[in-house]
Amino acid sequence: MNILVIGGSFGGLTVAYDLRRRLRKHDCRITVIAKERRFIFIPSLPWVAMGKKSIADISFDLERPLERKGISFVEDAVLRIDPEQGKVHTGSDSHDYDHLVIATGHRSANEAVPGLGPFDGPGHSLMSPPEAEEARDTWRAFLEDPGPVVVGCAPGASCLGPAYEFAFEIDHMLKRRRLRHKVPIVFVTPEPFLGHFGVGGFGKAQQFFEGEFAQRDIRYVTSAAVTKITAESVELADGTTFESRYSLIIPPLGGARAVADSPGLANPKGFIPVDRHYRHKDFPNIHAVGVAVALPPVEDTPVPVNFPKTGHMTEQMAKIAARDIAAEISGGESTSHELMAECIMDMGGEAAHMVADPVRPPRNVSEMSKGRRWLWAKRFFANYFLWKMKRGATRSPKWVW
Numbered sequence: 001m002n003i004l005v006i007g008g009s010f011g012g013l014t015v016a017y018d019l020r021r022r023l024r025k026h027d028c029r030i031t032v033i034a035k036e037r038r039f040i041f042i043p044s045l046p047w048v049a050m051g052k053k054s055i056a057d058i059s060f061d062l063e064r065p066l067e068r069k070g071i072s073f074v075e076d077a078v079l080r081i082d083p084e085q086g087k088v089h090t091g092s093d094s095h096d097y098d099h100l101v102i103a104t105g106h107r108s109a110n111e112a113v114p115g116l117g118p119f120d121g122p123g124h125s126l127m128s129p130p131e132a133e134e135a136r137d138t139w140r141a142f143l144e145d146p147g148p149v150v151v152g153c154a155p156g157a158s159c160l161g162p163a164y165e166f167a168f169e170i171d172h173m174l175k176r177r178r179l180r181h182k183v184p185i186v187f188v189t190p191e192p193f194l195g196h197f198g199v200g201g202f203g204k205a206q207q208f209f210e211g212e213f214a215q216r217d218i219r220y221v222t223s224a225a226v227t228k229i230t231a232e233s234v235e236l237a238d239g240t241t242f243e244s245r246y247s248l249i250i251p252p253l254g255g256a257r258a259v260a261d262s263p264g265l266a267n268p269k270g271f272i273p274v275d276r277h278y279r280h281k282d283f284p285n286i287h288a289v290g291v292a293v294a295l296p297p298v299e300d301t302p303v304p305v306n307f308p309k310t311g312h313m314t315e316q317m318a319k320i321a322a323r324d325i326a327a328e329i330s331g332g333e334s335t336s337h338e339l340m341a342e343c344i345m346d347m348g349g350e351a352a353h354m355v356a357d358p359v360r361p362p363r364n365v366s367e368m369s370k371g372r373r374w375l376w377a378k379r380f381f382a383n384y385f386l387w388k389m390k391r392g393a394t395r396s397p398k399w400v401w
């Protein structure tokens with residue numbers, strides 16, 4: 001029995017480790033294919049953009065930890081999946097599978113707004129390691145001659161938290177350097193209100209973020225549809241133009257090209273339709289987890305905002321999928337549950353801890369709290385998670401996301 005996992009990040013690693021724990025080695029061979037040979041703790045990319053961490057600090061090489069657990073690792077880029085034949089094609093090879101798990105994450109759809117960057121336009125981003133490094137280098141240059149800044153998200157974005165983090169962190173850094181008076185900050189978001197986060201808001205999030213933005217003198221525009229980013233400005237659909245010498249706008253996401261280019265696998269955006277066990281709706285021997293999965297928005301909003309897929313949610317999906325595959329191969333129970341989300345947002349000098357359970361309203365738990373202790377928890381958790389993934393453990397203490 002051959003189980004092939006595409007992706008070596010939150011989803012792919014969690015599935016591979018969890019399956020290895022559940023299935024005997026002589027019953028099945030597990031292989032992880034990833035185009036990037038390092039696991040990178042993506043939630044720390046805002047710290048890379050702020051120059052607080054390097055990519056080396058937040059990553060490790062995948063091969064040895066996987067092989068120690070009896071999981072093969074192949075560093076290669078998948079170009080196409082043929083679900084009818086049960087084959088995965090890379091540029092130089094093809095791999096057969098009995099069970100396939102797709103955990104290929106996202107593609108930044110920078111083409112959605114002219115000027116989204118950094119490699120397609122003058123805007124900046126932090127959705128990937130090279131983009132976070134570019135944001136860091138250009139931010140350092142900007143500090144030499146500061147001016148107005150616009151931070152936010154493009155219409156259809158789903159990963160909104162990092163834009164808030166970046167706005168809070170630059171506010172904090174600029175104040176410490178006594179430069180804040182030279183840098184008006186505008187936050188633009190497609191959300192109908194602050195703290196919506198693509199999940200309809202939760203608890204007192206709206207009041208909390210409105211208060212924090214007011215306190216920090218960060219001007220904000222909600223239901224904002226960014227239509228163009230130039231080297232000097234950010235333009236909205238209603239004609240408003242903000243002067244900006246540094247614009248960091250989070251793009252909407254699409255599914256990975258390899259998935260989008262494989263007929264019959266994904267929806268038009270390249271995301272994969274799944275059932276409650278994260279099993280493909282048409283191909284029962286394919287599961288998908290994490291950002292690769294198609295999850296509908298919670299509601300229609302005047303400017304589109306999509307449903308987020310966090311690392312914490314990805315881990316939960318991966319464990320449900322692994323249990324389902326293991327149940328099919330060796331018997332046992334397949335279970336599923338509603339996803340919950342727990343996040344810690346760095347606010348510069350302190351942090352906010354947020355819990356929404358389940359993520360989709362109505363909820364049993366909607367909680368927010370703020371304090372310096374959450375910043376320590378976030379720092380601790382980033383290191384703990386790297387350690388845990390290197391060791392091949394798949395359990396996390398409940399309070400740390």
Ligand SMILES: Cc1cc2nc3c(=O)[nH]c(=O)nc-3n(C[C@H](O)[C@H](O)[C@H](O)COP(=O)(O)OP(=O)(O)OC[C@H]3O[C@@H](n4cnc5c(N)ncnc54)[C@H](O)[C@@H]3O)c2cc1C
Pocket residue numbers: 006007008009010011012033034035036042043044045046076077078079103104105106126127128159161162256258289290291292309310311312313314342343344401
């Ligand atoms: C800036 C930022 C901050 C975030 N902060 C948080 C946070 O604080 N808390 C939180 O819970 N979540 C956060 N998230 C979300 C979290 O990072 C994602 O939910 C998580 O990374 C999704 O994991 P994944 O395995 O689905 O995909 P990814 O992490 O995107 O990994 C995709 C994997 O697939 C591989 N791959 C892709 N295409 C191919 C191909 N063609 N062939 C072979 N391999 C391929 C890649 O190499 C990679 O290994 C943040 C995201 C960003 C961008």
